[in-house]
Amino acid sequence: MAISQLQVTGIRNLKPVTLHVSPRINILYGDNGSGKTSVLEAIHLLAMARSFRSTRLQPMIQYEQSSCTVFAQIKHTDGSQSNLGISRDRQSELRIRIDGQNARSAAQLAQLLPLQLINPDSFRLLEGSPKMRRQFLDWGVFHVEHQFISAWQRLQTSLKQRNSCLRHGIMDRSVIAAWDNELCIASNEIDQLRRAYITKLKPVFEQTLAKLLDLPGLTLSYFRGWDKTSELQEVLNKNFDRDRALGYTQAGPQRADLRVRVDKHNAVDILSRGQQKLVICALRIAQGHLLSQARRNECIYLVDDLPSELDEQHRLALCQLLDDLECQVFITCVDKQLMISGWRTDTPVSLFHVEQGQITPSE
Numbered sequence: 001m002a003i004s005q006l007q008v009t010g011i012r013n014l015k016p017v018t019l020h021v022s023p024r025i026n027i028l029y030g031d032n033g034s035g036k037t038s039v040l041e042a043i044h045l046l047a048m049a050r051s052f053r054s055t056r057l058q059p060m061i062q063y064e065q066s067s068c069t070v071f072a073q074i075k076h077t078d079g080s081q082s083n084l085g086i087s088r089d090r091q092s093e094l095r096i097r098i099d100g101q102n103a104r105s106a107a108q109l110a111q112l113l114p115l116q117l118i119n120p121d122s123f124r125l126l127e128g129s130p131k132m133r134r135q136f137l138d139w140g141v142f143h144v145e146h147q148f149i150s151a152w153q154r155l156q157t158s159l160k161q162r163n164s165c166l167r168h169g170i171m172d173r174s175v176i177a178a179w180d181n182e183l184c185i186a187s188n189e190i191d192q193l194r195r196a197y198i199t200k201l202k203p204v205f206e207q208t209l210a211k212l213l214d215l216p217g218l219t220l221s222y223f224r225g226w227d228k229t230s231e232l233q234e235v236l237n238k239n240f241d242r243d244r245a246l247g248y249t250q251a252g253p254q255r256a257d258l259r260v261r262v263d264k265h266n267a268v269d270i271l272s273r274g275q276q277k278l279v280i281c282a283l284r285i286a287q288g289h290l291l292s293q294a295r296r297n298e299c300i301y302l303v304d305d306l307p308s309e310l311d312e313q314h315r316l317a318l319c320q321l322l323d324d325l326e327c328q329v330f331i332t333c334v335d336k337q338l339m340i341s342g343w344r345t346d347t348p349v350s351l352f353h354v355e356q357g358q359i360t361p362s363e
């Protein structure tokens, strides 16, 4: 699956453009502020119905324009084609079109266009809160394990209801017990799906990382969100008074974490910036491999400023891994010389020069 044609209108400083892109490697190069990241942001908007730069979409709309639109033709591995479009106006209306029909939800886009983003914010995967790592983990589980979304929705509903009972001081334990029951069933299902996914992810991650770095002490460990030796119901019973005092449920899959450690230390406290970037890339590339195995539906990689923080040897090793994925990749960089080598001779590489919002295909 790959984007074959991308149309962008009214996004940041980009001039309206139709790009015929490579199904494999696309390199966008140009000076600071020229609009390279905005192209990645446009693709991200199309796939996720949101930006990666801010929680609001309004700042993406070009000054003096009333709306922004991204449209793409997608070629699937079986030869079929889809047309996806998204537009957002200043009145906050978001319209998503899939093959000429209005889409019901952004999740439909996410299913059609799985996306992996590697940018400066990706460091939050190691240094940020567990929420970042849960999002990373759940991206994989969502795309690989089909039951995940319904278990996730049941967890959200039961958790919300239980927390509401706790906050409103509802003392009737039978009301809470009904939500506890639903919460425990959904939690165990999510825990099993996450665990199964991590079991698959770990060896692929280790093999991928070994091609980038020699870090034998690095481990991934999963914390499910409650004590591993107890049933969730026991933990909920034990924590009940404290949960009621706090007004929310402390234990459960909403507190899970995927810890990345080097020996006994948090990876972020030990690794250099370059090493952190490579660990993050290995995690995301491993997810891409698992997705391709499970759905034969490769994801699209957006890599903002790939060369930053990496020396030549590691930059080339990363390019080789992205090449081996056989996915579509959009890479930004300032200096194109750093990115034109490192690809296999038969890999189609397209170069685009971005200059003051104008994008021009280049040799």
Ligand SMILES: Nc1ncnc2c1ncn2[C@@H]1O[C@H](COP(=O)(O)OP(=O)(O)OP(=O)(O)O)[C@@H](O)[C@H]1O
Pocket (backbone or CB within 6 Å): 011, 012, 013, 014, 030, 031, 032, 033, 034, 035, 036, 037, 038, 039, 059, 060, 061, 062, 063, 332, 334, 354
């Ligand atoms: N809503 C908007 N309308 C018009 N221009 C905007 C808007 N929002 C941001 N800009 C401008 O668009 C450009 C966006 O640049 P972008 O971040 O895509 O650059 P870049 O090429 O990735 O730069 P860098 O190499 O510094 O990361 C900036 O010059 C910014 O000032």
